[in-house]
Amino acid sequence: MFTGIQATFIGGDARQLEVIKKFIELDASVTLIGFDNLESNFTGAVKKELSLDVLRDTDTLILPIVGTDEKGNVESIFCSNSITLTADHFEAMNPNVSIYTGIAKPFLKEQCAANQLRLTEILDRDDVAIYNSIPTVEGALMMAIQNTDITIHGSTSIVLGLGRVGMSMARALHALGARVKVGARNPKDLARIFEMGLTPFELGGLADQVVDADIVYNTIPKMMLTEQVIARMPHDTLIIDLASKPGGTDFRYAEKRGIKALLAPGLPGIVAPKTAGQIIANTLCRLVTKHLANREGTS
Structure with missing residues (x-):
């Protein structure tokens, strides 16, 4: 009391x-x-x-x-x-x-x-971030459904980062039947991605991984989706940037290429x-x- x-x-x-x-x-x-x-x-x-x-x-x-x-x-x-x-x-x-x-x-x-x-x-705090990853993932899935004309099931979905949100995001996509590729730098994280039954790749090779991406979910608060990376994406790829502002996407270049890129920080307070x-x-x-x-x- x-x-x-x-x-x-x-x-x-x-x-x-x-x-x-x-x-x-x-x-x-x-x-x-x-x-x-x-x-x-x-x-x-x-x-x-x-x-x-x-x-x-x-x-x-x-x-x-x-x-x-x-x-x-x-x-x-x-x-x-x-x-x-x-x-x-x-x-x-x-x-x-x-x-x-x-x-x-x-x-x-x-x-x-x-x-x-x-x-x-x-x-x-880790506990708060992990709890918050639940509404974050649900909000990201809602955005993906609203902004694509395909199902998540069978999609090629890329998750950048295996932190507290990235891990929850990757698991949810895998459970929904997506083909999930997860990018990380730490060898321990790459091993965990493999153990989860997903496709791991080193972030240094991101440009080669996005050539067939339907949806890219970024959770890393650094510039990851650069002009060079976005240039390799199909024109109908959807980017959902879950990192804190200003995100990790070159939004200017994405718009120039006609690729929809959405910055979505603070989803827990919005969707739930x-x-x-x-x-x-x-x-x-x-x-x-x-x-x-x-x-x-x-x-």
Whole structure:
């Protein structure tokens, strides 16, 4: 139970609603900032404006998945007004506050470091990334079905990278009957691809592998699908880039060649916000519970 914990939520999208519900269920005192246009009200939560006083009283601060931008702006789909965290806000925070976000950009990291505030990026965690790979794969399959005139079954599908998303993507395609080729650099990953019954290839030879590709799924956040690689693709190849922005595709050249290339980061929050929110909620509850236990153990 989170009885006595003052949790403040600043901004976010539909995923945050699941986290708010969970914290209320666990008896935390919840303050919502940037939820002015939220139609449904949460019993047990209060809406407030961003202020130094609210932050001084906060034990647990929960920011959106994207945290802040480089100027401290916090995105919220439930608020018409802009929300901006400044250096003064961080200086006013309870020194024992725990701040949680998905991915922290330099501004947020620098402010937390300057004020010695505890910051946790949950998307860096293997468990969250693996859970999130499920809605990511489902969203990618939906995009593939919507943007091709062939079935996934029998297609020649290429997956770049055997990370947490790449492995889930390759397995799903294989289960659906696609001819799956997976590119990787690490010999260990190439061995695993072979063990999975798929066709492994080294990423250095990518240009030779795409000559018969129907769909290419990129999960590597580096420029992989270059002009030289795209030039070897059939004109009706579909590229679905699942890497974080700006992706790993030369989108300009793909458009010039008439090849459809779709950048699709953040699919969990788009195709399955409730599930994605529950993943975040469960992870945050484990982290906060562990932090409370550690704090009590040292007190």
